[in-house]
Amino acid sequence: MEWRPGTCRSTDISSRDEPATSYPARMDLAQATPLTPLGEGRFGVELPEEFSIGGGKPNGGFMLACLGKAAVAAAAEQGAEHPHPISTGASYLWSPDLGPAEIETDVQRVGRTASQVTARLAQAGRVAVSARFTLGALTEGSAPFWGENPPPPLAPIDECIGFGMANRPANGTQLLFDPDHALQIGPDGPSGNGSGELRAWFRLDGDRAVTPVELLFVSDAMPPATFSVVQTGWVPTLDLTTYVRAVPAPGPLRIRFRTTIIHDGFADEICEVWDSEDRLVVQATQICALRLPTG
Template sequence: MTVQPDPEFDRAIAVTSTSEGRYAGELSGGFVVGGGVNGGYVLAVLGAAVRQAAGEHPDPFSVSAHYLSASRPGRCEVAVEPLRTGRGTSTYSATLSQDGQARVTALATYGDLGRLSDDVRTTAEPPVLPPREECIANDTAPPGMEIPLLGRSEMLVSPDFRRPSGRGEVAAWFRLREGREPDPLALLFAVDALPPATFDLGFYGWAPTVSLAVHVRARPAAGWLRLRHATRNVAGGWFEEDAEVWDSAGRLVAQARQLALMPRG
């Protein structure tokens, strides 16, 4: 693989400061899925703006987003407001808008993951996935659908991926294209990059995210990530979805939970 000097993902999340606390960006059409632009990618754009505002606290520790309207490809603005500046962490309010309409609003606590202690006592277990050479690429949209998002990453799934197990769990090997190694902002995208866990229950439609809370727990090591989405409480037309991201060193580097509407289809 050729490592690009300015990989696609970095171009897609780039923001420029336009005035105090205001950042301009461009939502890439490459991340379109279902009824809009992928929510994890939009969160990474918002997160890139907060990163610029946050200075010595460059890393998202905890980002809690509520989605207000469907994002479209094209220009966007992110307004960032500091709520609390502390020694170890700082907290911001941030809203990404298009044409004056708020798309996603978030509370974001940032810090410096490089300053954390080395202790790790993780009891969670990584997803069970066949070796990559036995996996298949999840890059084919269902007939009649176009899913540009599928081209933004290499996503390798178990050969029995398309047979719903009924467990409500989806897992995959994952990496960005063009040699872009994972970092905390990429994890904001990764936690929402898999197909909804409801696929594994036999529901194949788009599942609109209402809220998404992400914890980034460590800077990921270079290499392939392993992702897992799972739902354990489908009820009343809603479901929760927990996401985990494991890095190539076997560390649980991000955890996320979203509340989403069940697909209509």
Template sequence: MVQAQAGADAAGARIGDSEFDRDTGVRRVADGVYTAELPPGWAAVGDALNGGYLLAVLARALRDALAHPDPFSITAHYLTATRPGPAVIRTRAAAPGRTLAAGSAALFQADEDGGEVERVRVLATYGDLGALPDEVRTTAPPPALPPPDACPGTRDDPGGAAGRPPIAGRLDLRLDPATAGWAVGAPSGRGEMRAWFALADGRDLDPLALLLAVDALPPTAFELGLRGWVPTVELTAHVRCRPAPGPVRVAVTTRNLAGGFLEEDVEVWDGADRLVCQARQLARVLAR
């Protein structure tokens, strides 16, 4: 298996030996070709696997295929819903530069006739986050959230585990009460979602886990008064630095829903008040 970065989290799973690392693991079987076994525990709607989880799987294959370790910019187009089970990832690397390397990857699964269907296609630029200068100039303020203990989590759902998607058991997600009105039938109409995000087994977050974080919150469509599936069409993430240990704050906003599609702009802030990841996705609104 392609190994994650070495490291440890005193409060939970060791990086490289956590559920997230096992479930995003890939095996190189030829130059640029990898296999993966995608478990059902990361399904978000029915048996369709979460887009952020899939992006992390493809990013792990690219980490092995490219000359630099960290995704700086990565864009995924989701062509068809990916289901649990075996998958093949094929990568192509461009000629690397001294500080950046670019490449592409595509994830395939077998169809009912034994052929292949492409599920996700990715284009990415990698570098070394540890080699970047420390200077930060930003006008972006971190989101103001209540403490995690004052935010309802997935374990507080009165419907219990039976009413939650499988991915909810993999995450420690605590929603800002100001953006959780949809859960009690009182959506705000503002198109905002904020939460504390961590992995349920306590594993500290790294750049690959940030790719999961940007697509882990309930859709902003819920706070617009819509319920149902909001599948991602395209997702681009920019990883800015490695996060400090501990949970991160995720803020998602939507400004425009038109023609059955909406955008979600995402910011991820760590405990040191650093903007560690940004993302934007286009999603199709199948909710009503």
């Protein structure tokens, strides 16, 4: 998707003053990802306007959360007691339209420690996202056995600033950027502080706890970190890996999203997410394509 000035504006993601046209004006993330069982590991799903990006296309992390729900349900049907997506990897092949789509799953293995499932989201019979899941069981409230990765400093949430898409109805999620690690919108598109790093708070309306499966959405909720370094067209995700390391405590999450090297037209983007008790709950990485300015 190319960058089009005017599709972004400086506000939070849940543009509450914009009524939905074909969907309810408010849609909670949990309400937005219902699955309709179709039998034999297949599920129907709706890709709503509330979880779209500029150009009326579904958000990649939203589709991943839907796939994750389907993977957990399919494994449970085969006797797995693994409700959490410990690891997921997804290839993005093309961007489907908003509206109905279908998910197909294959349970590869139901094990003692983990179960493994592949899942594909298709529209009109064509696979748009192809993902694999390793499912397991995390313990609520547990502390790491070893290692630490404390959250970076962020300004208090009420001093942080939004960055969102226009013409999109509210979806009950907010992304609020640390002013020193935010993007600004200019006539040529978004730009940042040049560090390649964005920091933001993520919260659900009412600060309810984000579930492990919903963390798949959070892991790809940020705008491209490359915008902090170079203005380009939109930066499509080619492949996304997300590890869910812990069950989040209630309250807002903190996200650090950064690119480290832009090379030969590809950029890595690393996402880390901490819960309100300073525990690392997500480690994610993606590789993106970007068309660099020449000369």
